[in-house]
Amino acid sequence: MTPLSRRRALTLAGVGAAGLSLAADRGLIGKSDEIPFLGQYQAGIVTPAQDRLHFVALDVTTRDRDRLIKLLKDWTAAAARMTAGRDAGEIGAVAGIPEAPPDDTGEALGLPPAHLTITIGFGPALFDRFGLSAQRPAALEELPRFTGDTLDAALSGGDIAIQACADDPQVAVHAVRNLIRIGMGAVSVRWSQLGFGRTSSTSTGQATPRNLFGFKDGTRNLKAEETDALRDHLWVQPGDGPEWLTGGSYLVTRKIRMLIETWDRSSLTEQETIVGRYKGSGAPLGTSGEFDEVDFDSVGADGQPLLPATSHVRLAHPDTNSGARMLRRGYNFVDGSDGLGRLNAGLFFIAYQRDPRTAFIPVQRSLAARDEMNEYLRHVSSALFACPPGLSGPEDYWGRALFG
């Protein structure tokens, strides 16, 4: 049995007798759809948001620090391969042992990199073990309870987060599934989420997409091109906390169920008043262009403020939150139905930031208390992770500065 590889499968498919091969379908993009895995920062944060997500939160079940370090090294190597469009390991007989299970599960054979990024983060509970307590950043505390939270503990938290984003969900699922496989016996899946429509742009080169309320979402998002703002609001700076996290970022996830059936029964005017933007253009009420500045003082023909104090755009705006900004890269989801005759749909909110204590937490406190949109939302999952900086080279591995 000759071992197979994704690269070889692509080549074989390209010259195969079938004529219309996977290579012809998708592979022609070649390596131009590869996002570099190494770099100062982890990929998958300011990387232009891909269309699909597979996110997993893992519990570490091993109590052996060396086993965990070995896993982080193995994961790093596999992630480097997969983000380059390769398999996680050989598909065929491994190291001369014909009865060993394959080192890759195979469902991405023939598929290109599809802009795959794999991003890791560490949750607060991890730092209670493995001799890590002195390395725990002060900001890495479980998020507080917010007004209206209806969290499912089994869908919240986790020791380690892995975010896989790609333009092809099969590629993202393959990546997460193989990292779980490699972690068998050391980690266990706590919760997992698929997302299908990015709800934010992370680059000025991307159009603003729409969430399941039908509105453009993330117009004022932090963007990759805003270097100064990224320093101030996204990347952990020297002196912010323990050295291992410098160049990293804090990741907040919130699974937010949207009561879309109720929303769909409200009028366009009501929807626009709640959001504070026009549904069509995405322009703030009282303006004409999506990227126009929000005008807090605008009044309608009746002399009343166009943007009520409870409108989402007002409450979430940096000007009403001491300048707080985050980089959002959430996804829409539909997880089947809820058993009550409705779709189980909503937004899997993802936000990266330099410090949640001055970004997500105060903004969400304000939204939770006053946002009229809350009538249509249920927060069911919540988590916070500290994501280390990028990898400096092939010898580096996820968490080296933390465990080294």
Add this chain to the structure above:
Amino acid sequence: MTPLSRRRALTLAGVGAAGLSLAADRGLIGKSDEIPFLGQYQAGIVTPAQDRLHFVALDVTTRDRDRLIKLLKDWTAAAARMTAGRDAGEIGAVAGIPEAPPDDTGEALGLPPAHLTITIGFGPALFDRFGLSAQRPAALEELPRFTGDTLDAALSGGDIAIQACADDPQVAVHAVRNLIRIGMGAVSVRWSQLGFGRTSSTSTGQATPRNLFGFKDGTRNLKAEETDALRDHLWVQPGDGPEWLTGGSYLVTRKIRMLIETWDRSSLTEQETIVGRYKGSGAPLGTSGEFDEVDFDSVGADGQPLLPATSHVRLAHPDTNSGARMLRRGYNFVDGSDGLGRLNAGLFFIAYQRDPRTAFIPVQRSLAARDEMNEYLRHVSSALFACPPGLSGPEDYWGRALFG
């Protein structure tokens, strides 16, 4: 408020000041990615399988036959619009009533048709009501229980099925969500399934994709180009049953959980023996090409049969099933995790056929009894629907021959 439309949004985006617009991102494909909604057969069956699925099974809650007929007409009109890349109805103020909810939910504004198809089917229980009992085809009976079935009744059955397939999941979800919205008060969501990687080709122009066992799936699927075989195995023929179903097809769905963690621990040789094909090429064991004929008599170097009596490819082959063939167009799924440390992943099996009594039922009986793959599978959902023929023109509507 000027009403918006997807077409207008595309136009506006194309000339907008933002420069990098949705139109620039995706709209340039224009109308070339539109699948005709009208035709002799329903679209979404032999249509080259799109990459993404949103499937919903609905319970009819109204007892009013006229209300149901009105809904089928409204659905048909909305489906015609959406498959053409339009909104389900006006987004803005409807018919001069400014406080009416929008007739479209908006999340597909600016997105192209993305090869959207919407396909409808009627379940057995529908025919107990609405004066339809005489129209019920003999073949439209709930599927029998198969050995090993572990079905969840809440995820099975349904009065009406709607299958939306597209290359963009946001487009498929938008279609299903708007049809549900239009049906509010008359139908209720029974269960719903998203799928992300087609697991079959339905046209010779498509490469064979891979399922979550990492194997090519559907190599010997019925294909759109096999006109004679489609007549014999796919489309209900005159005289097969009630006239309203002539030109239609029976749809079987099975949600099949795959125990991928267990599978991933088995050796490549074991996986290939169970499937009866090589993982890399997809060729039947003992042959060299994916499309080579299965050789039931091939033996290995040890003189033993290469294809055991329990191999999947042998048990599912038409030659061991009195020539039975189906058109499969299933999808991979990952529905989060199972609470036991594993991904909830598998195959949402979809198969169309002329008569389930001579196709799915006997084949599945054989597989359920003997397929060694069963060790890694759990059937959790099951349903059968009768899908009417295509629509003859703008005046036709889903179910007209049935209700008319």
